Amino acid sequence: MSDNDIADRMPRYEEPPAGHVSGSRLERVLRRGRFAVTAELNPPDSADPADVFEAARPLSEVCDAINATDASGANCHMSSIGICALLTRAGYGTIYQISCRDRNRIAIQGDVLGAAAMGVCNVLCLTGDGVGVGDQPGARPVFDFDSLSLLRTIRTMRDDGVFLSGRKITRPPRMFLGAAENPCVPPYEWRPERLAKKVDAGAEFIQTNYIYDVPVFERFMARVRDLGLADRVFILAGVGPLASARAARWMRSNVPGIHIPDSVIERVEKAPKPAEEGKRLCIELIQQIREIKGVAGVHVMAYRREHQVSEIIMESGVLQARGDGRSQASEGKAEIG
Amino acid sequence: MYRARLFAVRHAGAFEWIYARLESVMIALDPVFARIGYDRVERPVALVERTAKGLLFDCRMCGQCVLSSTGMSCPMNCPKQLRNGPCGGVRPGGYCEVKPWMQCVWVLAWDGATRMQGGQKIRDVQPPVDRSLEGSSSWLRVSREKAARLRESGDARRTAVARAFPDARAHEPAVAPLAPEPPSAVNPEGRR
Structure with missing residues (x-):
């Protein structure tokens, strides 16, 4: 087989449609003003691609893009870029997560090109949790970039077609740029300002951490609207089902950046079937959150409860309200996004 | 501390x-x-x-x-x-x-x-x-x-004048000088 044959069988590297930066499925859904759904994939501790596809299956039915975490919580798993490459080639929409904790600017810029060449169109720029909370606390924390300088760097690569060194990129990466925000942790009054800074740095969509405290999130969104940010960036609110009160308390004290009000934990604790109540609660949160002005979608993080994601989204009614009642599967996932 | x-x-x-x-x-x-x-x-x-x-x-x-x-x-x-x-x-x-x-x-x-x-x-x-x-x-x-920028802004003004009046400069360079000037003539706001 000659080299040309291989190139012919690969999807062509196409320019995005007009008005789009990447043309990914997520970007198209959001720019059409539809309520978007994304979900987080639990990355396997395995080198078998079948494990990746198995993890993606329960999510793909209901979401516009699947987030492949980058060693979240500083725990080692299959890399985000590996998962994204596999899933993208199989036709799923993916969000490539980059954490600044593990790689320096040379590695990251190279990976962005590599991911784009594999068809990845969405990227989420994260600071990353400290190495101390993970499974290998002796690792060297890198933090060469922070999430904002990372955003600005990828935007520069995409829009100006140069590396941070100024060297030219012949075919720039087409990436829809995302960032995270955590409205429910201090400094509350500055979180919207920080979001504004992320938008200035290049963020086009935002996925928030878990929202369990709707009043706090509402106050955050009110300020976001006052700053005029709701029109400049798509905000996807982070939600997830709680498995039990014990799991919730553990998460609150061991996972950085998670705020769960006591009233929420009590509700799950007092229920006859805690897991069922956790799911119910998640559905109600989605229904409350989607009524808040400026929210463009939800991001479901159902760690070890991925099997519930599909039911949660279907029962929340957000897809039905979209009118097309579709999913990756029904629209034909052959479409690269 | x-x-x-x-x-x-x-x-x-x-x-x-x-x-x-x-x-x-x-x-x-x-x-x-x-x-x-x-x-x-x-x-x-x-x-x-x-x-x-x-x-x-x-x-x-x-x-x-x-x-x-x-x-x-x-x-x-x-x-x-x-x-x-x-x-x-x-x-x-x-x-x-x-x-x-x-x-x-x-x-x-x-x-x-x-x-x-x-x-x-x-x-x-x-x-x-x-x-x-x-x-x-x-x-x-x-x-x-910052000092270099102050110097440059002084230079920019001088070269702009020189460029705007090229004929005068050709005949009488002293009216729009490009040669280094005495320190007292350079960036008046920098002197203070």
Whole structure:
């Protein structure tokens, strides 16, 4: 087989449609003003691609893009870029997560090109949790970039077609740029300002951490609207089902950046079937959150409860309200996004 | 020292004023530094800077100081060395995710910024740290760059006049001089 044959069988590297930066499925859904759904994939501790596809299956039915975490919580798993490459080639929409904790600017810029060449169109720029909370606390924390300088760097690569060194990129990466925000942790009054800074740095969509405290999130969104940010960036609110009160308390004290009000934990604790109540609660949160002005979608993080994601989204009614009642599967996932 | 750091943030406005004075002194000293040679004053100035800022701000000598854009709270004290604001892991009460006994550097920074006239600079997106500048004096770098910019702005005005009146310049170069001028004629606002 000659080299040309291989190139012919690969999807062509196409320019995005007009008005789009990447043309990914997520970007198209959001720019059409539809309520978007994304979900987080639990990355396997395995080198078998079948494990990746198995993890993606329960999510793909209901979401516009699947987030492949980058060693979240500083725990080692299959890399985000590996998962994204596999899933993208199989036709799923993916969000490539980059954490600044593990790689320096040379590695990251190279990976962005590599991911784009594999068809990845969405990227989420994260600071990353400290190495101390993970499974290998002796690792060297890198933090060469922070999430904002990372955003600005990828935007520069995409829009100006140069590396941070100024060297030219012949075919720039087409990436829809995302960032995270955590409205429910201090400094509350500055979180919207920080979001504004992320938008200035290049963020086009935002996925928030878990929202369990709707009043706090509402106050955050009110300020976001006052700053005029709701029109400049798509905000996807982070939600997830709680498995039990014990799991919730553990998460609150061991996972950085998670705020769960006591009233929420009590509700799950007092229920006859805690897991069922956790799911119910998640559905109600989605229904409350989607009524808040400026929210463009939800991001479901159902760690070890991925099997519930599909039911949660279907029962929340957000897809039905979209009118097309579709999913990756029904629209034909052959479409690269 | 952690307590000195908290003090600096509480008095960010005063430190902003002191920094502005220090900067104009350093800019005024530019010809002196240039004559001695910037590479020769680098070490003694860096030593003074390291001592003073180490005491007050727990300075890490990154060599590209952004204190005046970060409410006088040094971002290099953030365990993740974030230059653009807090991460999502800030604990209740505004404590650090990695060092729970310490107030988040960026919670302090936003607080300090509200006490400064130029506090809105905290909204600027900062570039990643250039690690090759570590250990060098950022005071010298800043004042040297600002002095050079002042010189250039003077030059720009002169060359613009020269370009706007090319005929006059061709016949009487003294009316739109491009040759170096005596110090008393260069950048009148720089003299003060």
